[in-house]
Amino acid sequence: MSAPMIEIRNLSAGYKGQPVLRGISLNVGEGEFTGILGPNGSGKTTLIRALSGVLPYANGSIRIAGHDIRDLSAKARARHCATVAQKNPGLSGVRALSLVLMGRYPHISFLGGYSRHDYLRVQAAMEETSSLDLAERATEALSGGELQRVITAKALAQDTRLLLLDEAASNLDVARTMDLYELLRVKNAAGLTILTVAHDLNLAALYCQRLVFLKNGSVAADGPTREIFTAQTLSDIYETPLAVAEHPLTGTPQAYLVPRA
Template sequence: MIRCEGLACSHPGAQGRPVLQGVELHLRRGELVAVLGPNGSGKSTLLKAMAGLLPPLAGSMLLGGAPVHRLPPAVRARRVACLPQQLEAPAGCTVRDLVLMGRHPYASFWSGLTRADREAAVDAMLQADVLHLADRDAARLSGGELQRACIARTLCQQTPVLLLDEPTANLDLAHKAALLQVLQRRHAAGTTVVCVLHDINLAALYFHRLLFLKQGRLVLDGPPQQVMRQTALEFIYETPLVVMEHPLLGLPQVALAPGDVPAAARTVGPGSWRH
């Protein structure tokens, strides 16, 4: 589905300097993946490269075997939906209109939006809990409401690949849980879901595969039980951590630890998580 080989990539703010280097990655159809790592590690750059918004400096980023950045925009928009980190709504645009933008890749000059398009928008607004805001001016929403409206627009595209950059930002706990459950259902239906997150614990609870970046390189890749180890995470984040078991699910969870706590005392779960 998505494959990058020896990928090096930059963005306009980096003035040609590689932000990602030597990334080797293969995502199969229907995977549920979280991308994590410190600030500036290249998470958003990787997501934009997957979306075809940034061309490779070296190597390749392929979607279904084709270089994704070379696909015609309309074709790409029917295959990949991307929620950016920076969100904005056009002035005077209602939430309903904003969500319906997700159907534009399917509309023709002659037919415009169809009944099926409008039903897809209603379904997406229900999933993102913004149907009650449908007639509100999107530019006047709170940060969390705008986040959910833009998520609804992304869901409304109904693409086989969903890319979301920090989708839980600005959301309260209930809406975070509801969104992650929506993404799990999309995954169960065969959609490939890739999310950039900062919350390692949410990623461990809801995602099957975690990718950790550090200084533009992919340094960890695997299921939570395999990659969430104390020494590895302390290397990535450069701060003392405690790795413990979730009290109900037995999955690894992480907490900050004061620097004077001995390393041997900082793993509460299985001993294998220490190393």
């Protein structure tokens, strides 16, 4: 049997010596589309940051496609795993096209420049994310949603087998959100392993086959969406009453807010 795409063993990580993730162990198989959910501050972004290699961790191990990520250079890591982060560093003075082209950087050789193939991959990724018309725009002049699409294009242009997303739909309107998740569905069907942080429970339930709920830096619940997405589990994890009913068209479980009075 092949190794899981992600193997996390007893992972502890945090900031300035303060633990946030407390001994997390989790496997994600190749081809899974998994949602990471949980209350504010539960450690979702911290987990994505540790997986993408930008946050050093105190204890435990992370293997991606069989490689301990601490043994990989940043460039080698970027050939295995692309990330759409929640916060993006200042991108002043960069055209959208140039930003997406940076996604090809892990694939160019030491002396080689970008090839025709790189530009074709960039064009395809921008078409897929409906951002090609933004190619010549300065990234600092883009709206939050436009920038989000360009950054998603950069991640797709990276041509990895694993994609990590942290609230990738947070700046998108409802139509763009559905465009993104439909695109993710197609990519997942073509073999891409996807791990996405989501706050929108119903969106996650519609698209993710598996849900992992974090709470206080630990895994509080983990399982196939249709089994784990229950009123009891959600209400316990979020400490607020929630009801669950089937989506009228898909039969997927969906959550409903319950007024307290």
